[in-house]
Amino acid sequence: MESDSPAPQPEKTPKMRDLSLCPCKSRQPYGECCAPFxxxxxxxxxxxxxxxxxxxxxxxxxxxxxxxxxxxxVRTPTLRQEIQATADEARWKFLTVLSASKGQAGDKTGKVEFVAQFYHNGVLQEHHEKSRFRRSRGLWKYVDAKG
Ligand SMILES: [Zn+2]
Known part of the structure; x- marks a missing residue:
């Protein structure tokens, strides 16, 4: 039998995650920010x-x-493993978008410069990147990071 009482486990349910502020630091709830994507x-x-x-x-x-x-x-055969490794080894703390050029509705390319702070083996580190984006079949896709 299902019960109406709140679940006893402390983990965040997907619903609670949707109501929490988005990790991208937009100050929007995740459910109204990055979750729909x-x-x-x-x-x-x-x-x-x-x-x-x-x-x-x-x-x-x-x-x-x-x-x-x-x-x-730019997808390589090892892309998935590389992404998995990055996701596994970093505990993400903060994102600051420094600037964005183009990348709007009428553009085909765009650049976004940001700093991401993360803990790696307990040590706070910063990743400063200028990402390049390009549309593929009309959709924005990440290309690479260039200075
Ligand atoms: Zn977000």
Whole structure:
């Protein structure tokens, strides 16, 4: 028999996760920010939105989403393992988007510069990246990181 009482386990249910603030630091609830992209219910309309959703995907270990949002032209046979390794070894702490150029509705390319803070083996580190994005079949995809 199902009970109406709250579940006793302390883990966050998907519902609670949706109500929590999004890991991408947009100050929006996850359920109204990156979750619709992760669940395939909406598509990021800008390169920055895609970048933020990829950060959140690393945060939650959504490897399929990270592979899927990598541009097909740059997907390598070892991409999945590389993403998995990065997701496993880092505990993501904070994201700061420094700038974004192009990457809007009418653009075909875009760049987003950001700093991601994470713990690696308990040590706080910073990853500063200028990501490049390009559309594939109309959808924003991550291409690479260039200075
Ligand atoms: Zn988000």
């Amino acid at each position: 992760h669940y395939g219910k909406a598509l990021p309309q800008t390169a920055e939105a895609l970048m933020r959703s990829r950060y959140s995907a690393y945060f939650f270990g959504r490897i399929d989403y990270l592979v899927d949002t990598t541009h097909p032209d």
